[in-house]
Amino acid sequence: MDKKGPKEQLTTSKDINLQYAIKGLDLLAAGEASSNIKHTLQLIGFSPAIIRKAAIAAYEAEMNIVIHGRQGFLKAVINPKRIELIAEDTGPGIHDIDLAMTEGYSTAPDYIREMGFGAGMGLPNIKNCADELTIDSSVGKGTILRIIINNY
Ligand SMILES: Nc1ncnc2c1ncn2[C@@H]1O[C@H](COP(=O)(O)OP(=O)(O)O)[C@@H](O)[C@H]1O
Ligand SMILES: [Mg+2]
Secondary structure (H helix, E strand, C coil), rough: EEECHHHHHCCCCCCCEEEEEEEECCCCCCCHHHHHHHHHHHCCCCCCEEEHHHHHHHHHHHHHHHHHEEEEEEEEECCEEEEEEEEEEEECCCHHHHHHHCCCCCCCCHHHHHHHCCCCCHHHHHHHCCCCCEEEEEEEEEEEEEEEECCC
């Protein structure tokens, strides 16, 4: 039994959880997950500045799964205080995270670049938008990005 009185229950806020499966190299569907997250944040009423940061970070994380990560999930855990984005994939992993974080560094193949992706600015952009960024990656196994954007 919940022992909380009605007043406390009214002020209990629950996280909103979103989760999207991301398919590698599906460039037609690419961007749908981050676009849905953005619309949800707009519906909730976050400020344009917070929405912009979260939308950029989510889009770049999603595209990295599509282009580099083969397959995975993009998740958002949203509450009034902060937006947490988790991008995890079971792709090749990142050999050198410092190098991957360098502006302009990209291993994207030519045909991806010809489509306008692979400028090597995704991870640096995520870092600029995030209050916290952790990257966990193991070669041959996959990558997990955890991005926090505080709402203040
Ligand atoms: N999820 C991932 N799995 C494997 N490698 C990745 C992943 N995300 C990024 N990388 C590596 O880091 C590099 C830099 O990423 P990023 O800054 O987003 O640039 P871009 O995606 O344009 O190549 C990529 O080219 C790739 O080598
Ligand atoms: Mg990228």
